[in-house]
Amino acid sequence: MPSLYFSAHTACVGFRANGIARRAAEKFFGAWLSCILVMSRGDFLTAFSLEHARIASVCGGVGAAISVALLVQMDRNSDSFSRQATISAISTFIGDIVARQSHFSPQWIEPMITAAISAGIAIVFWQAKRFAKSLRLAKAEISPK
Numbered sequence: 001m002p003s004l005y006f007s008a009h010t011a012c013v014g015f016r017a018n019g020i021a022r023r024a025a026e027k028f029f030g031a032w033l034s035c036i037l038v039m040s041r042g043d044f045l046t047a048f049s050l051e052h053a054r055i056a057s058v059c060g061g062v063g064a065a066i067s068v069a070l071l072v073q074m075d076r077n078s079d080s081f082s083r084q085a086t087i088s089a090i091s092t093f094i095g096d097i098v099a100r101q102s103h104f105s106p107q108w109i110e111p112m113i114t115a116a117i118s119a120g121i122a123i124v125f126w127q128a129k130r131f132a133k134s135l136r137l138a139k140a141e142i143s144p145k
Contacts, residue, residue: 023071024064026125031063031092032056034117035099038110055099063088063095063118081126088122089115 035056036048067087074083096111 019076020068020071024068026122027067027088027091028060028064030060030088030118030121030125031095031114032060034092034114034121035059035096037117038096038114059092059095059099059114061095062098063091066091066094079126081123084122084126085119089119092118 033056036052039052039055070087070091093111093115096114101107102110
Protein backbone atom coordinates (compact mmCIF):
# COMPACT_ATOMS: atom_id res chain seq x y z
CA MET A 1 0.00 0.00 0.00
CA PRO A 2 1.45 3.40 -0.94
CA SER A 3 2.35 5.73 1.87
CA LEU A 4 1.08 9.27 2.15
CA TYR A 5 4.37 10.35 3.73
CA PHE A 6 6.00 13.15 1.73
CA SER A 7 9.59 14.21 2.11
CA ALA A 8 11.10 17.20 0.32
CA HIS A 9 14.45 15.45 0.35
CA THR A 10 12.97 12.36 -1.33
CA ALA A 11 11.32 14.55 -3.97
CA CYS A 12 14.61 16.34 -4.69
CA VAL A 13 16.51 13.06 -4.94
CA GLY A 14 13.86 11.85 -7.37
CA PHE A 15 14.32 14.98 -9.51
CA ARG A 16 18.07 14.53 -9.53
CA ALA A 17 17.87 10.83 -10.34
CA ASN A 18 15.48 11.44 -13.21
CA GLY A 19 17.50 14.32 -14.62
CA ILE A 20 14.71 16.89 -14.38
CA ALA A 21 17.00 19.62 -13.04
CA ARG A 22 19.56 18.98 -15.79
CA ARG A 23 16.89 19.04 -18.47
CA ALA A 24 15.41 22.23 -17.02
CA ALA A 25 18.85 23.85 -17.19
CA GLU A 26 19.24 22.69 -20.80
CA LYS A 27 15.84 24.09 -21.75
CA PHE A 28 16.59 27.37 -19.95
CA PHE A 29 19.90 27.76 -21.78
CA GLY A 30 18.39 26.84 -25.15
CA ALA A 31 15.51 29.30 -24.76
CA TRP A 32 17.80 32.01 -23.40
CA LEU A 33 20.34 31.67 -26.21
CA SER A 34 17.75 31.51 -28.98
CA CYS A 35 15.95 34.54 -27.54
CA ILE A 36 19.19 36.56 -27.42
CA LEU A 37 20.08 35.56 -30.98
CA VAL A 38 16.68 36.49 -32.40
CA MET A 39 16.47 39.77 -30.45
CA SER A 40 19.86 40.88 -31.77
CA ARG A 41 18.67 40.72 -35.42
CA GLY A 42 22.27 40.39 -36.57
CA ASP A 43 23.70 43.21 -34.43
CA PHE A 44 25.67 41.20 -31.88
CA LEU A 45 27.39 44.25 -30.39
CA THR A 46 24.17 45.44 -28.75
CA ALA A 47 22.70 41.96 -28.24
CA PHE A 48 24.14 41.41 -24.79
CA SER A 49 22.69 44.43 -23.00
CA LEU A 50 21.18 44.05 -19.54
CA GLU A 51 17.68 44.61 -20.90
CA HIS A 52 18.11 41.87 -23.52
CA ALA A 53 19.55 39.54 -20.89
CA ARG A 54 16.55 40.20 -18.64
CA ILE A 55 14.05 39.54 -21.42
CA ALA A 56 15.92 36.38 -22.43
CA SER A 57 15.97 35.23 -18.80
CA VAL A 58 12.19 35.60 -18.59
CA CYS A 59 11.84 33.62 -21.82
CA GLY A 60 14.24 30.94 -20.54
CA GLY A 61 12.61 30.73 -17.13
CA VAL A 62 9.10 30.35 -18.52
CA GLY A 63 10.39 27.85 -21.10
CA ALA A 64 12.16 25.79 -18.44
CA ALA A 65 9.10 25.79 -16.17
CA ILE A 66 6.84 24.62 -19.00
CA SER A 67 9.39 21.97 -20.01
CA VAL A 68 9.58 20.62 -16.46
CA ALA A 69 5.78 20.56 -16.24
CA LEU A 70 5.66 18.53 -19.46
CA LEU A 71 8.58 16.23 -18.61
CA VAL A 72 7.27 15.36 -15.15
CA GLN A 73 4.16 13.92 -16.76
CA MET A 74 6.05 11.90 -19.40
CA ASP A 75 7.92 8.63 -19.36
CA ARG A 76 11.55 9.60 -18.86
CA ASN A 77 12.92 6.19 -19.83
CA SER A 78 12.35 6.84 -23.52
CA ASP A 79 14.06 9.78 -25.16
CA SER A 80 14.30 11.00 -28.75
CA PHE A 81 15.53 14.07 -30.52
CA SER A 82 12.07 14.80 -31.93
CA ARG A 83 10.55 14.73 -28.44
CA GLN A 84 13.20 17.06 -27.03
CA ALA A 85 12.95 19.41 -30.02
CA THR A 86 9.16 19.55 -29.76
CA ILE A 87 9.22 20.26 -26.02
CA SER A 88 11.86 22.96 -26.52
CA ALA A 89 9.98 24.57 -29.39
CA ILE A 90 6.63 24.68 -27.60
CA SER A 91 8.02 25.92 -24.30
CA THR A 92 10.24 28.55 -25.96
CA PHE A 93 7.36 29.75 -28.13
CA ILE A 94 5.22 30.31 -25.03
CA GLY A 95 8.16 31.81 -23.13
CA ASP A 96 8.89 34.30 -25.89
CA ILE A 97 5.24 35.37 -26.04
CA VAL A 98 5.26 35.92 -22.27
CA ALA A 99 8.64 37.70 -22.24
CA ARG A 100 7.81 40.57 -24.59
CA GLN A 101 5.69 41.81 -27.44
CA SER A 102 6.99 41.20 -30.95
CA HIS A 103 8.26 44.10 -33.07
CA PHE A 104 7.01 42.61 -36.33
CA SER A 105 3.59 42.61 -37.96
CA PRO A 106 2.41 39.05 -37.38
CA GLN A 107 2.76 38.66 -33.60
CA TRP A 108 3.63 34.97 -33.85
CA ILE A 109 6.55 35.16 -36.35
CA GLU A 110 9.31 36.17 -33.94
CA PRO A 111 8.33 33.57 -31.29
CA MET A 112 8.17 30.97 -34.08
CA ILE A 113 11.72 31.77 -35.21
CA THR A 114 12.92 31.70 -31.60
CA ALA A 115 11.21 28.33 -31.11
CA ALA A 116 12.83 26.88 -34.24
CA ILE A 117 16.29 27.95 -33.08
CA SER A 118 15.60 26.52 -29.62
CA ALA A 119 14.56 23.21 -31.21
CA GLY A 120 17.85 23.16 -33.10
CA ILE A 121 19.76 23.77 -29.88
CA ALA A 122 17.83 20.91 -28.22
CA ILE A 123 18.83 18.57 -31.05
CA VAL A 124 22.48 19.60 -30.61
CA PHE A 125 22.25 18.91 -26.85
CA TRP A 126 20.64 15.52 -27.50
CA GLN A 127 23.34 14.50 -30.01
CA ALA A 128 26.11 15.73 -27.67
CA LYS A 129 24.70 13.61 -24.80
CA ARG A 130 24.58 10.54 -27.05
CA PHE A 131 28.16 11.18 -28.21
CA ALA A 132 29.40 11.61 -24.62
CA LYS A 133 27.64 8.40 -23.62
CA SER A 134 29.26 6.50 -26.48
CA LEU A 135 32.67 7.83 -25.42
CA ARG A 136 32.06 6.64 -21.85
CA LEU A 137 31.05 3.19 -23.10
CA ALA A 138 34.11 2.99 -25.36
CA LYS A 139 36.38 4.03 -22.49
CA ALA A 140 34.80 1.38 -20.24
CA GLU A 141 35.44 -1.32 -22.86
CA ILE A 142 39.09 -0.28 -23.30
CA SER A 143 40.06 0.12 -19.65
CA PRO A 144 41.43 -3.05 -17.97
CA LYS A 145 39.35 -4.61 -15.26
